[in-house]
């Protein structure tokens with residue numbers, strides 16, 4: 001393989017975490033692979049999402065936890081040094097350069113073509129070089145498969161003044177090098193909750209405008225309630241049932257922004273962040289050239305093969321298929337799709353695509369874990385009680401106050417948290433678990449193993465948590481379940 005080769009076994013569009021992992025798996029299966037990337041190798045996650053957001057949040061959460069440890073509390077009473085937090089974030093994102101990722105691509109034997117890729121027919125991708133480069137357009141051909149891993153962008157609502165007011169999206173919220181004195185956040189999902197935590201911790205006066213009834217409405221309600229309570233205690237204002245109808249920034253981008261609410265009330269801030277969901281990068285990837293509608297989420301089967309395309313050569317993994325907009329889940333899809341492409345290229349006719357089969361992304365439906373890095377942390381896997389009920393399952397919900405667990409109380413004085421497990425009574429195993437409280441992120445994988453492994457509740461009784469750890473919440477939940 002070399003850069004002059006225009007025919008490969010596999011072409012991957014988009015070098016985010018998902019594209020990288022998929023390419024890695026097809027290379028490991030012995031297939032020549034090229035990846036096409038128009039921005040930075042590493043994708044949204046590495047430069048404007050997971051990595052910078054978590055590095056902004058880490059000092060905020062560490063300080064919040066330290067303030068709950070007697071003897072340490074007084075030592076961490078001051079403000080964060082924003083310049084140091086930003087410098088640490090900038091280091092983690094490689095100062096928005098992808099040199100490290102290029103070394104990895106090279107070592108994995110994956111070719112890279114920089115530019116915007118578009119399908120121009122079955123198994124064919126045209127690449128337009130980036131602006132300012134003097135290269136010519138190139139057409140790549142795949143012998144076996146093309147995988148679209150082009151991810152998402154922030155979705156902004158259509159409203160008067162929004163384009164001129166240039167609001168922050170997740171990109172600016174994760175890469176800003178200044179702390180706005182007053183920050184309005186529109187939205188009540190994960191980005192809104194995490195960015196409210198980060199910027200409030202860094203010193204902004206934060207107002208969150210939620211059009212629904214509370215934060216994090218895809219997770220058990222008690223989680224969003226505790227996060228909102230802590231944010232309010234930290235000085236943020238959370239306004240629920242509040243919709244925005246317009247924006248204006250009369251003094252230009254350097255001046256304050258005015259947000260007009262549906263009620264007619266006007267609020268002023270130095271910045272406004274729209275954290276109102278994501279839209280797929282599929283409007284300009286040539287879907288029309290292969291008979292698909294541009295602009296939508298790509299519908300896939302359990303191996304991430306796009307349905308409705310003859311001959312089964314087109315795959316879509318990660319955010320772009322809308323199964324679960326999370327890096328780890330997209331990488332899981334990439335491992336399975338990459339292996340499926342490899343097996344099909346070897347001529348294997350029947351892949352095990354049954355539930356939990358080697359080539360089935362079953363966890364996307366049954367056991368998606370997610371940690372929200374708010375204060376306190378939220379960690380959840382599988383179904384909420386409401387989701388399980390709406391699926392018609394016969395369930396029992398078990399709740400426990402984590403402030404009653406000795407390991408938790410030792411971890412943080414005045415520990416506030418709650419746990420819930422949802423038991424499917426007909427199947428005898430857990431279908432969902434949610435924790436909210438300091439330090440629960442590292443507890444989540446135990447729940448993921450229980451849900452994905454469909455471990456019988458009776459056997460969980462023999463999985464003994466160490467004393468005195470927060471994990472003893474498991475024992476308390478099981479004792480409550482058994483009565």
Ligand SMILES: Cc1cc2nc3c(=O)[nH]c(=O)nc-3n(C[C@H](O)[C@H](O)[C@H](O)COP(=O)(O)OP(=O)(O)OC[C@H]3O[C@@H](n4cnc5c(N)ncnc54)[C@H](O)[C@@H]3O)c2cc1C
Nearest residue numbers: 014016018038043044045049050117151318319325326327
């Ligand atoms: C603020 C924020 C924080 C987040 N935090 C977390 C977290 O803590 N944990 C977590 O699991 N998830 C988190 N997520 C979600 C996570 O970022 C995504 O699930 C993940 O990035 C999806 O990976 P991907 O490879 O599918 O897409 P992306 O990371 O979006 O990568 C897609 C790549 O494709 C490229 N591309 C697009 N179109 C083309 C084209 N036509 N030609 C060539 N290249 C193209 C893009 O430039 C990009 O590099 C967060 C998201 C946001 C917004």
Ligand SMILES: NC(=O)c1ccc[n+]([C@@H]2O[C@H](COP(=O)([O-])OP(=O)(O)OC[C@H]3O[C@@H](n4cnc5c(N)ncnc54)[C@H](O)[C@@H]3O)[C@@H](O)[C@H]2O)c1
Nearest residue numbers: 157187188189190191192211275276277278325371372373
């Ligand atoms: N720690 C993590 O795992 C993490 C962190 C950040 C983001 N993510 C992922 O990124 C994805 C995107 O996050 P997000 O928070 O942008 O999306 P989201 O879908 O989680 O939340 C969007 C929010 O915006 C609101 N909204 C939508 N349109 C609106 C409008 N016109 N006016 C007012 N409110 C509006 C919705 O009601 C919702 O509260 C999520 O699916 C999430 O899984 C994950």
